[in-house]
Amino acid sequence: MGRPEAGLREVKKERTRRNLLVTAYRLFEAKGYDATTITEIARAAEVSQGTFFNYFAAKEDLIFGDRAEIAEAGIEALKRRGPADTPADAVARGFEAMLGAQSHHDPDGLEHQRVRLLITVPSLYATSLWRLFDIQHRMAAQLRKMFPGELDDTEAAILVGAFAGAGMASLRAAIASEAPLEPAVRTAITEVARRFRDWKPENRHGG
Numbered sequence: 001m002g003r004p005e006a007g008l009r010e011v012k013k014e015r016t017r018r019n020l021l022v023t024a025y026r027l028f029e030a031k032g033y034d035a036t037t038i039t040e041i042a043r044a045a046e047v048s049q050g051t052f053f054n055y056f057a058a059k060e061d062l063i064f065g066d067r068a069e070i071a072e073a074g075i076e077a078l079k080r081r082g083p084a085d086t087p088a089d090a091v092a093r094g095f096e097a098m099l100g101a102q103s104h105h106d107p108d109g110l111e112h113q114r115v116r117l118l119i120t121v122p123s124l125y126a127t128s129l130w131r132l133f134d135i136q137h138r139m140a141a142q143l144r145k146m147f148p149g150e151l152d153d154t155e156a157a158i159l160v161g162a163f164a165g166a167g168m169a170s171l172r173a174a175i176a177s178e179a180p181l182e183p184a185v186r187t188a189i190t191e192v193a194r195r196f197r198d199w200k201p202e203n204r205h206g207g
Helices: 003-031 038-044 049-055 067-079 087-104 111-120 122-146 153-177 181-196 201-205
Strands: none
Touching: 003 038, 003 049, 003 111, 038 049, 067 087, 067 122, 087 122, 087 153, 087 181, 111 122, 111 153, 111 181, 122 153, 153 181
16 A cells, blocks of 8 residues: 555655756856855755755765766676676776666766766866776776786776776767767777777786
8 A cells, every 4th residue: 555655755756856956957057066055956946955965965966976886887797707708898898887877877968067067176076086096996806806817906907997097088078079978988998998808918017
């Protein structure tokens, strides 16, 4: 008997959360991220500040909320090593999984605006880099476990960093040219995978 009511509550909660997100991003576009306050977002969304904090612990969470699930999708995909996989294949699969997970977290089409904020607002850019470095570290550690004897810590970090760096560069280029983000990142993943598929780490040591 309670299930339909519970389902309706979840629908209402999701509607409120999305309303807050869309409203906030509209204000960010009009006033700038730093100049927009939580009070203004709540008022424009026609909810109380208490309701805002029921969904987001801070203004920054409007940008970074729910991102942990995306990182986990990449780690889990990385673990699924196929018999013919090279290290580059495994890392490419992880980044492809994160890209796919991201598409499910953007029903309101805010990702282009979010990335532009990440690139242009210094405090958000610093946080995004810290989070990216954490994901890279975790992926490199997992890659090292999957290919024992083939990669050391530095080599695993180099490989993961090549994908991450290319992805960031592709996002910057797409934002600058107003191009779609997902195809740009997918191209970067494909190109790095192609170039590193036959990479032999021992060659970096003169082997």
